[in-house]
Amino acid sequence: MNAHTDLIDRYFAAWNETDAVNRRELIAATWSTDAAYLDPLLAGNGHDGIDAMIRAVHERFPRHTFRRTTDVDGFADRLRFSWELTTPDGTPIVKGSDFGVVDPAGRLQAVTGFLDATPGAA
Template structure:
């Protein structure tokens, strides 16, 4: 993968995507079919579960219009692993509300095999 910040931006755009069909398409373009996504309180596997996970987050944080997510341009990686920070910000002011960190491993096709998400 040549541009890791572009990858992180595409990943974060998924969480802001209002169109369910576009979200589904983005999931298939970013995640391996057998993907695993981990947070401190959740574990999901596969495209369908990942779609449900992203939709729930979208409905809770983005759809009401108060918050959105953005990638921090600090992505780095090696040996099929990528790490980057992201922020949830207040739409009205652009000020950061919270931040997090993702550590991702990629399969041989450059798709997300595992995604460990941390919220600071």
């Protein structure tokens, strides 16, 4: 596995972590302190904002999980990958693609997310 893949696997571990203390540790290990996340539905800045955003997703979609559906493609400090959000029985309900910027310490500086498929979208 390469460094970008390890980073994004931690990214998904943070998204899926329901324990607040463990999630904060994963966020600190994965994101720079001044990081930013933005997609059409969510935004979070810094560790507190990213944690609040993930917590809100857990409240809206209890027991759902995110998983990476593609390899992590990257060069220099840029990367991209696709994912899906699945119900507790494993049915995908949302699919997306994210693009990230990695800081010099190997943590995420910024992630921009795009929704590729959502419920009811044709």
